[in-house]
Amino acid sequence: MSESKVTPIRAPRDLLDAVDRRVGPRRRSQFFVEAARRELARLEQTDALRASAGAWDVPGHTDLPDTVEGMTQALQKLQGQAARKTP
Numbered sequence: 226m227s228e229s230k231v232t233p234i235r236a237p238r239d240l241l242d243a244v245d246r247r248v249g250p251r252r253r254s255q256f257f258v259e260a261a262r263r264e265l266a267r268l269e270q271t272d273a274l275r276a277s278a279g280a281w282d283v284p285g286h287t288d289l290p291d292t293v294e295g296m297t298q299a300l301q302k303l304q305g306q307a308a309r310k311t312p
Contacts, residue, residue: 241253248256290296
């Protein structure tokens with residue numbers, strides 16, 4: 226973990242009370258750090274998805290099934306093959 230820095234933040238009392246009830250007041254900071262990291266990862270993933278929108282060219286992949294049922298069967302087949310390879 227990187228160097229820590231103390232920074233005061235404002236939060237609604239009811240939110241702090243709920244966090245404290247769930248994780249305890251001694252783990253409040255850890256809870257907020259983990260929540261912030263998850264949210265940052267989600268935002269980065271959203272940005273990446275937006276940036277790559279339209280990159281997939283379905284007509285260029287005629288080897289893939291064109292129905293939900295066909296794709297489900299193909300994925301199940303791949304999962305079965307992967308399971309057999311796992312010792």
